[in-house]
Amino acid sequence: MSKHTSKQLAEADIRAILRAADEIIAEGGRTLLAKILKGSREKKVLLLGLNDCPTYGWFRAEKLEGVMHKIDWMIAHDFLDIQYSGKLPMIIFTDRGWEIEADQRADEFLSEWDQWLEDGEPSPDMYYLKDRNRHIILLFLEKIGETGDSKYIPYLKEWEIVDYKKVRAKIRSTIDKLEAKSPIDLSAVNERTESIHEALKGEAPQDLLLKCWECGDRFTFSVGEQQFYKQKGFVYPKRCPKCREKREMERFGLFE
Structure with a gap:
């Protein structure tokens, strides 16, 4: 790495x-x-x-x-x-990466619909949304509902015909929400926006303090070592460097 x-x-x-x-x-x-x-x-x-x-x-x-x-x-x-x-x-x-990616994929679907509607495109074959990741699809529908814009209803009705029961129920509730011009829950929108903002900050790598299974002492597992172990597919060490060295010497008959 x-x-x-x-x-x-x-x-x-x-x-x-x-x-x-x-x-x-x-x-x-x-x-x-x-x-x-x-x-x-x-x-x-x-x-x-x-x-x-x-x-x-x-x-x-x-x-x-x-x-x-x-x-x-x-x-x-x-x-x-x-x-x-x-x-x-x-x-x-990671969970952090998926939260960001799911949100932007849902936005990608919404932007695509906006472009089709702006171009006056008829409803596309909605089978393209079937069997997509369920989390992204439900998030997409949430975002449609949060727009409060009834222009999406014809597409939603076409989609409702072809998808699975759970998704159909969410599509129907979204249509009902848009037709009723229900108030938009800005607190939910703001909460999700803030969560994405925090996720985008990432988490700085840091040395870990691990406990040796053999002698019980604490030892530092550096960022560089973590990267090396991850690259090789190794699990994190269970023993401190001294106990690991001792174990290797015993293996080769060098420990007195």
């Missing part, structure tokens, strides 16, 4: 990296993510259609190594994590 840097990434960059990560979550690693953000024309990237990602080429002007540093910053600051699939390290969202 690249050397940790403490330089804060801009909010737009954080969002761009999360959006690109969403294309390969639990299916690709740091290098593939960096290639999407770099705008690589590599065969694998194109075959997987990753060049269609909205943030493809976001860091086009930077070297691949620099993009990797930014991804490692995202991992170090609790936006992304690494999970091993066999021996392969895959990128996954």
Whole structure:
């Protein structure tokens, strides 16, 4: 893993990296993510259609190594994590990263509808929303309801026909809310906005103080060591450096 840097990434960059990560979550690693953000024309990237990602080429002007540093910053600051699939390290969202990404994906759907309506497009085939992530879909419907705008009702009615029971119930309640011109719950909107704002601050990496299972002493597990262990897919050490060294010496018959 690249050397940790403490330089804060801009909010737009954080969002761009999360959006690109969403294309390969639990299916690709740091290098593939960096290639999407770099705008690589590599065969694998194109075959997987990753060049269609909205943030493809976001860091086009930077070297691949620099993009990797930014991804490692995202991992170090609790936006992304690494999970091993066999021996392969895959990128996954942390709770923090997922909260931000789900919110911006819901906004993405809403912006798409706004554009279609502005262009006078007829209702699209709403099957494109079926089997999408349930959390994002329900959040999308919340955001539609919070607009108070009845222009969305024709699309909602078409959607209601094709989706599953739980989603249909939420669509119906959203339609009823818009038709009744119900007051918008600004407190809920503000609460979610503040939560996203806090999440975007990230969590600075710090050394951990662990307790040795063998001698009971506390020992420091540095940020650099945490990154190395995560890169290799190792679990955090259960023994302090002295006990680990002693254990290795015993293994090779060197301890008296």
